[in-house]
Amino acid sequence: MSTLEGLTIGVGRPRSVTFLPEVEPRTREYTIISVDDHLVEPPDTFEGRMPARLAERAPRVVEQADGSQVWQFEDRLIPNAGTNAVAGRPPAEYSMEPTRFDHMRRGCFDADARVEDMDRAGIWASLCFPSMVAGFAGARFSEAKDPEVGLAAMRAWNDWHLDAWVGGHPERFIPLQVTWLRDPEVAASEVRRNAERGFRALSFPEMPEKLGLPSIHTGYWDPLLAACEDTDTVLCLHVGSASSIVGGSSDAPPEVTTALFFVGSIITTTDWLFSKVALRFPRLRIAISEGGIDWVPALVDRIEHCFRYREFTGGWVDEDLHPLEVLRRNFWFCALDDAAGFEMIDRIGADRVMVECDYPHADSTWPDTQPFLHAQIASLPEGIKEKVTWSNAAELFRHPVPDHVRSRAWHAEVG
Helix, strand or coil, rough: EEEECCCCCCCCCCCCCCCCCCCCCCCCCCCCCEEEEEECCCCCCCCCCCCCCCCCCCHHHEECCCCCEEEECCCCCCCEEEEEECCCCCCHCCCCCCCCCHHCHHHHCCCCHHHHHHHHCCCCCCECCCCCCCCCCCCHHHHHCCCCHHHHHHHHHHHHHHHHHHCCCCEEEEEECCCCCCCHHHHHHHHHHHHHCCCCCEEEEECCHHHCCCCCCCCCHHHHHHEEEEEEEEEECCCCCCCCCCCCCCCCCCHHHHHCCCHHHHHHHHHHHHHHHHHHHCCCEEEEEECCCCCHHHHHHHHHHHHHHHHCCCCCCCCCCCCCHHHHHHHEEEEECCCCHHCCCCHHHHHHEEEECCCCHHHHHHHHCHHHHHHHCCCCHHHHHHHHHHHHHHHCCCCCCHHHHHHHHHHHHCC
């Protein structure tokens, strides 16, 4: 028997589905690489990509009696949550209830249509995380009751992402993989194999212990971290990828969870920093995805404060580097709606800040990413604008921007 995994934030199922009028292309003031967007896996994601003997057990889309479409994987029914795909819809109709593909803008699940939407918003390249069937870090595959099926589904998702999503537009998408979370040696092997195929990033649970896995302090994940370091694969820690979002009281309104969204990034960054994984793997590159940047200066102050008492706490006593040196060497941060963070960018480090659009989620700036970003960074020096809008991301993810885009010729092609 299958059960639907519930979602509780927001109102009930919308009674109507409204698509807003098609948007006109926005003026391209900046070259933009968005390092946090999402895709919604289409119904044919796993077709032809599972071993023949497991094909009938692949995740598949099924119709519910209420008209919604959900993914079935083994005995789990996994919804396509509404707020994961609301681009082009009025906020009054947003909902966390399961939805249908024909209630989504096509750019949510079709790469060709996504590129058209990126062009409308003036976004050159995008890093796209998974959605509900995989979980943001692929945890649902590793949770399969039959590990053989779960491993095959994980590999099929990566194949689909590389071939069907990135393959038609390699200049416009940065390949991102998920890996096998039940065995760090297998996970490491997958990362090395995928690096040879062109993957640049790995989505990994920001706090694996929340998924019942060993914590990052145990050394259990060292084979995987070594593989990321050896292959220059960026370790992306997306907020909520371990199915844990910081909230307030049990009966608090949704605004409490939404307002506290950045708190998860503070916890994640601090936990990973003081785990000392970046001391053992000094070339490891960690991106805090969808985390914002406003909080980083406050964390810097707090780290400096705690370091004065290191003989008392005992966790960082005989190290050659100050924890802030490690923070500024190994960590990158992602801005969405962070006006205060840009005002304090010198305290964060302009080389470590990137931007996102978060298409097609409810808090996305699409289609007004260009004017929205301009309002926040217009006063910054030109060199810093270039860093945060594209060059930091291009360097981190080894995704060069073509000359005709950097020379602003692409900026004029808005018709």
